Amino acid sequence: MNQTVVTRFAPSPTGYLHVGGARTALFNWLLAKHTGGKFLLRIEDTDLARSTDEATRQLLEDLKWLGLNWDNAELVFQSKRLDLYNNLIDGLIADGKAYEAWESTAELDSMRQQAARAKRPFIYKRQTYTTDQLAKFKDEGRTPVVRFAMPVKEYRFHDITLGKDIVQSQYEVQDFVIRKGDGMPTYHFGVVVDDAEMGVTHILRGLEHLLNTVNHIALQEALGYERPTYAHLSVMLNPENGEKLSKRDRDRRIRKRVADWTRSTKKTIDDVAAVSGLPAVRLNEWFTTDTMQLDLSEQPKVMKVVGLTEGDLPEIMIHDFRRNGYVPEVLLNFLALQGWSPGGDREQMTIAEMVELFSLDRIISSNPKFNREKLKSFSTDFFAKAPKERLISAMRDYLKVNPESPLNGATDEQLDKVLTMNVGFHILREVDEKSRFLFQPDDAIAFAPDAIEKVLLKNDRQGLTALRDIRTVLSDAPNWSAHDALEAVVKTFCESKSLGLGKVAQPLRVAISGTAVSPPIFDCLVFLGNEKTLARIDRCLATVTS
RNA sequence: GGCCCUGUCGUCUAGAGGCCUAGGACACGGCCCUUUCAAGGCCGCGACACGGGUUCGAAUCCCGUCAGGGUCACCA
Numbered sequence A: 001m002n003q004t005v006v007t008r009f010a011p012s013p014t015g016y017l018h019v020g021g022a023r024t025a026l027f028n029w030l031l032a033k034h035t036g037g038k039f040l041l042r043i044e045d046t047d048l049a050r051s052t053d054e055a056t057r058q059l060l061e062d063l064k065w066l067g068l069n070w071d072n073a074e075l076v077f078q079s080k081r082l083d084l085y086n087n088l089i090d091g092l093i094a095d096g097k098a099y100e101a102w103e104s105t106a107e108l109d110s111m112r113q114q115a116a117r118a119k120r121p122f123i124y125k126r127q128t129y130t131t132d133q134l135a136k137f138k139d140e141g142r143t144p145v146v147r148f149a150m151p152v153k154e155y156r157f158h159d160i161t162l163g164k165d166i167v168q169s170q171y172e173v174q175d176f177v178i179r180k181g182d183g184m185p186t187y188h189f190g191v192v193v194d195d196a197e198m199g200v201t202h203i204l205r206g207l208e209h210l211l212n213t214v215n216h217i218a219l220q221e222a223l224g225y226e227r228p229t230y231a232h233l234s235v236m237l238n239p240e241n242g243e244k245l246s247k248r249d250r251d252r253r254i255r256k257r258v259a260d261w262t263r264s265t266k267k268t269i270d271d272v273a274a275v276s277g278l279p280a281v282r283l284n285e286w287f288t289t290d291t292m293q294l295d296l297s298e299q300p301k302v303m304k305v306v307g308l309t310e311g312d313l314p315e316i317m318i319h320d321f322r323r324n325g326y327v328p329e330v331l332l333n334f335l336a337l338q339g340w341s342p343g344g345d346r347e348q349m350t351i352a353e354m355v356e357l358f359s360l361d362r363i364i365s366s367n368p369k370f371n372r373e374k375l376k377s378f379s380t381d382f383f384a385k386a387p388k389e390r391l392i393s394a395m396r397d398y399l400k401v402n403p404e405s406p407l408n409g410a411t412d413e414q415l416d417k418v419l420t421m422n423v424g425f426h427i428l429r430e431v432d433e434k435s436r437f438l439f440q441p442d443d444a445i446a447f448a449p450d451a452i453e454k455v456l457l458k459n460d461r462q463g464l465t466a467l468r469d470i471r472t473v474l475s476d477a478p479n480w481s482a483h484d485a486l487e488a489v490v491k492t493f494c495e496s497k498s499l500g501l502g503k504v505a506q507p508l509r510v511a512i513s514g515t516a517v518s519p520p521i522f523d524c525l526v527f528l529g530n531e532k533t534l535a536r537i538d539r540c541l542a543t544v545t546s
Numbered sequence B: 001g002g003c004c005c006u007g008u009c010g011u012c013u014a015g016a017g018g019c020c021u022a023g024g025a026c027a028c029g030g031c032c033c034u035u036u037c038a039a040g041g042c043c044g045c046g047a048c049a050c051g052g053g054u055u056c057g058a059a060u061c062c063c064g065u066c067a068g069g070g071u072c073a074c075c076a
Helices: A019-035 A053-066 A082-094 A105-117 A131-139 A187-197 A212-223 A248-265 A269-276 A280-288 A298-306 A318-324 A328-336 A351-357 A372-385 A388-400 A412-421 A428-438 A449-476 A483-496 A501-513 A521-545
Strands: A006-009 A038-043 A098-101 A145-148 A155-159 A164-168 A177-179 A202-206 A229-233
Touching: A006 A019, A006 A202, A019 A038, A019 A053, A019 A202, A019 A229, A019 A318, A019 A328, A019 A351, A038 A053, A053 A318, A053 A328, A082 A098, A082 A145, A082 A177, A082 A187, A082 A212, A145 A212, A155 A212, A155 A229, A164 A212, A177 A187, A187 A212, A248 A269, A248 A280, A248 A298, A269 A280, A269 A298, A318 A388, A318 A428, A328 A351, A328 A372, A388 A412, A388 A428, A412 A428, A412 A521, A428 A521, A449 A483, A449 A501, A449 A521, A483 A501, A483 A521, A501 A521
Parallel strands: A006 A038, A202 A229
Antiparallel strands: A098 A145, A145 A177, A155 A164
């Protein structure tokens, strides 16, 4: 009974990895590492319409980024194992344990509707066909599916995380499809066969699969496979609507903003379409259909029109978190806490600690709402404690997936300075966005009208006057490379005019950055240097007074 | 709607019959620090869904109600 634990992650390749999938992968990985077992990866690409090589690439990229390395040298693709499935299915048919079924999708739909009208659950029963019917079906070019003749009896299996037996009565068993019309196995058949063939001992998967397990154990019994241990994981919920976290949540956020924006500006969806350059028909359809999604090239166009940025959207895919500047160890730590707890007051852990502490009997069965605020706080703590090298490597990784950032041109030394002057930041996107002005050419600095008004023009142009005065003082300052010396010069000036430092620092900030928010002012001045600072002040003065 | 799962502060959770006038973290509020945004320090607000049992004793066990979620495909 002391067998090696073998777990697996078996995603279908439909694009970048979803947080829910990442959490499932993490739990399987943790269990394998904790027990000294193996963690396998298998690609379930039996849905020909949705699976692409590009999607597989993206999936693997995310898994690697997270550091959830798999132990099988050769990746398993279900699409390459059709012979295995077909042999087994033919065997089942020969044994009378499976059979061909000829109903079309439309016919099945109408059978379901009929059942719904009669307020009865739809349960597929094996149909008999006359030779004439069969001939007709073949004439029509129909291809049959294969259904498993599920033995009618009560099914029972134990679930570790629920800590109890799940029972399904004989009245709910149904002959489900195991081979589709296109010749591919269904999910149910593929998982059962592959899990058994790959020697998987523990299956940790989402709660949405709980009742599927009944189908799977029936298949295992028919095929003579051993039953693995099952542990179903809670479903992560969207805190805004309490429903399952979904890719669509990003579009929902954009849609809501578009609704607010059109209302407040008295514009229409057609206007949004015109400005964004997208077809009005498509945008209107998207706007009125909750389930519809814009593709990745369309989203930014619409967001730009209504003033949304990447950082405003809820992160759903692992790639979204990466692009916003989270680091894998933080994300993994947080994900581990969605449905598991080490007990006591323990929360923040390294990956090694998680591996050490992980155990199946501490998996939590209620569904957590995915709270990004807390994740952000974990991230803040991590960056505050991280050594310089880790900070720089994290920033480099962030920049790699944010190629449009001007910080891509920075040296490691410059990145280190920027990271240091932003201490206390939550995520790397913040550092990026707050520091871009340091890397842009002087004439690319855009002065924000509200900042100009509030800092320079309000109160009888006091800010503007201060800016002119401090320009003179700065141009005479001898030592621009020393933060303290520069600060002393400015402070002396403030005292002589009996001005608070803020009365001078804010105008300066607007002049060099274009906004009222930036890293500490003296850090910025030293970073920019004498020449650029004075040039920007002049440009600001010219802009405001013209 | 049928079936299944779940129910401790706003959120994530600790809690395995007395250690609980329920602990921690995030969020929130206040104060301090402060050249902006943050970060940081201190203080505070805040929960056992409800109703019945069992027990000397229940957040912990049982039943019911209610609420939330999942699932009912030739998608996985």
